[in-house]
Amino acid sequence: MKKALVSVTGVDKPGIIAKVSTALYELDVNVLEISQTILDGYFTMLMIVDVTSASVEFSAIAEKLNLVGQELGEVVNIQRADIFDAMHRI
């Protein structure tokens, strides 16, 4: 399984999860886990997703999410989860 982290930061408003998960669904990216917090006044959502059977390249997922972010007025990024495993798991 190729795991990735989608992070959404910005101001809280309705429809963030809906829009981001719709975009992921359209790219055949499966959402494994969602957590959401307000950190230092900022809305922060972290989604662990599975990109194994995504219909497009990783860079295209990133591009699509960036667009969704612009529509929402949030910062939406995706990165491979490997860096977290490397740093926090032996």
Added chain:
Amino acid sequence: MIEVNEILQTMQMIHEQHFDIRTITMGISLFSCKGSTDRETADAVYSKVTRMAKNLVPVGESLEQELGIPIVNKRISVTPVSMISGENPALIAKALDEAARDVGVNLIGGYGALMHKGSTRAEEILLESMPEVFRDTERLCGSVNVGSTKSGINMDAVRKMGHVIKRTATLTADSDGFGCAKIVVFANAVEDNPFMAGAFHGPGEPECVVNVGVSGPGVVERALKAVRGKPFDILAETIKRTAFKITRVGELVAQEAAARLGVPYGIVDLSLAPTPARGDSVAYILQEMGLEKAGAPGTTAALAMLNDMVKKGGVMASSHVGGLSGAFIPVSEDIGMIESAQVGCLTLEKLEAMTCVCSVGLDMIAIPGDTSANTIAGIIADEAAIGMVNNKTTAVRVIPAPGKKAGDTVNFGGLFGYAPIMPVNAYGNDAFVERGGRIPAPLHSLRN
């Protein structure tokens, strides 16, 4: 499953504490490029470097995007040019500079020589050519190894490097002697260092290799904030844990980059390399340990511990640790060092002491423009002696800024930063430097 707080910690390291991969450096052997003339060699060098490193920048950029960590520099190191050059090494210099520009790397290292025991004719010619070459090229860097623990110090090379640095400063006077920032004089140079300006691809290295340099002084500083007032044992443990995490990311990037470029993975250099940005300073780590400013009494001890703990944490995190691995103390590239130097807390002599216990040496130090070539040679000899006796790498990268005197400031821009001119002890040493010959290798028993 990864915990949310772990994800946030990593993201804070990257976004707030300046944690980054400082460089992916591709080492390329130039031995196969030797032609019957320097022109032929230069053409072969250009074609080999642009072929091998064609994908270096795109691969670096895609890794940066996918892993979500900045990879600040993509660079190239090559075989010391004096090993393949003849009467006109400047032709090869030009080819390397053009190759670097065409593949999109900001620096390429290796215009240098290994002459710790003596020099060949090609090495002598290359040394002569250095000032003009560093005036006429943009991205090329070079280093010369003048001493080693096993062979002693080549004092002829030391003397000549004093003159090379002096002349390079004069020829690049319009940029405050910036050409000198691209010249490193080493003792015990390592063959797999990914950091510029001292990177070169040693003769013992394979055809092509990928080395990665990590950095993260800001991350260490932040971690130490949480253990203020605690004893050294806890301080040491905290540095180790942080270094481990940083290095693991370096290892991941090195493995991935090597696989994608189709070349062997060489080493991870687990250095704390500062930049002039606030919060990316090794001096601030020392201050967080409890010193008012870097340079205060206790600085050498603090740095010794920092350097050792970075290594201890890092070695377990990577399958191959190499390069210079430790804490760098370049003055102009570290905001805390600059501040200490400005108020006179950090002097050349204190820095010399600090180089006994940390990686590398007197780095990016601006000195008065009227400093003589022999005085510079004396500084090089002192530093090389520290390296030789202590079995460690030491280096000198000083910039005698033309027309400037102690207290003035020079600004090199970007990652090279700015620096106050440090006063230099100007008592004479001509008769010492001009003796020539070699200082014999030191004894390795009866140590005390």
